Amino acid sequence: MKTIVAGQEALGAEELKELALGVGVDAELFAGVPGESPEEERARLDVAREVERELDLAARGVARRLMRAGAERRRVLAWKAVA
Template sequence: MRSIVAGQRAANENEFAELALGVDEELFAGVAGEDEMSRAARLDAAYGVLADLRREDPELAAYAERLLKSAPVPLRRARTVAAANVVPVGVAA
């Protein structure tokens, strides 16, 4: 069976959902390796879209909320500035 939506062929299940529903899963579920600033910006956008979806399409909003509640994507560990600038100090004799 072909997965065609609006004249476009979906390569996989996620792409089919994106084409059919108009929702990008990565916006709600996240992407591997994103840093904390990118994650915060993505979540801010996702919550804005979710607010619109709740008004326009409650069923689609419920799908998006399930994506937000899915297992978090592992984030890269950010090196802190303090840890990066540690200089060993010895005791002068």
């Protein structure tokens, strides 16, 4: 089965994300990954903010939404850990 987005075949999960988002934004850079330490998160967010400044308007919007989604996911995980 082929995965086709906007007439292009996605050859893997990363390529599918790029095609679906319409921009070359690294979702893990902006949203984070499960299990990262607080130090890793700070370093990743520092890099993400620098990269965000260089993105075009559409990609910047995607990056900001990913960052908000990642922050929300971390809040939920913190609440679950306390409960």
